[in-house]
Amino acid sequence: MGEKKTPMTYWYVEPGDSHTNKVIADSLLALSQLDENVSLEDVDGTPHSVYQVEEYFFITRLYRDRVKLNLSFQVFCRAGKNGKLRLWKLGVKKPQTQIKTAVRVRSKV
Numbered sequence: 001m002g003e004k005k006t007p008m009t010y011w012y013v014e015p016g017d018s019h020t021n022k023v024i025a026d027s028l029l030a031l032s033q034l035d036e037n038v039s040l041e042d043v044d045g046t047p048h049s050v051y052q053v054e055e056y057f058f059i060t061r062l063y064r065d066r067v068k069l070n071l072s073f074q075v076f077c078r079a080g081k082n083g084k085l086r087l088w089k090l091g092v093k094k095p096q097t098q099i100k101t102a103v104r105v106r107s108k109v
Contacts, residue, residue: 012075012076013053023071
């Protein structure tokens with residue numbers, strides 16, 4: 001039968017302050033990826049002023065440098081060109097995963 005095509009994932013960064021906005025804009029400009037800052041809605045209907053990021057490596061670089069450069073930002077993704085933004089939390093475990101890990105550790109002791 002027909003295979004269901006998985007929609008492409010698009011990545012976005014929302015600066016939390018003017019310093020972070022400048023760092024992100026300058027970094028994207030250096031990579032020739034600076035596009036206009038657009039306003040998109042998340043799944044709750046809240047608008048966010050975001051930059052679209054072509055490569056996920058840019059996001060991992062921001063996370064790596066956030067303390068050193070004093071950056072404040074949020075990362076969003078969306079499935080397909082017309083999807084709603086979803087907040088992306090890198091490295092944050094879901095509560096259920098944390099509970100399972102605690103139970104596993106406790107049972108080993």
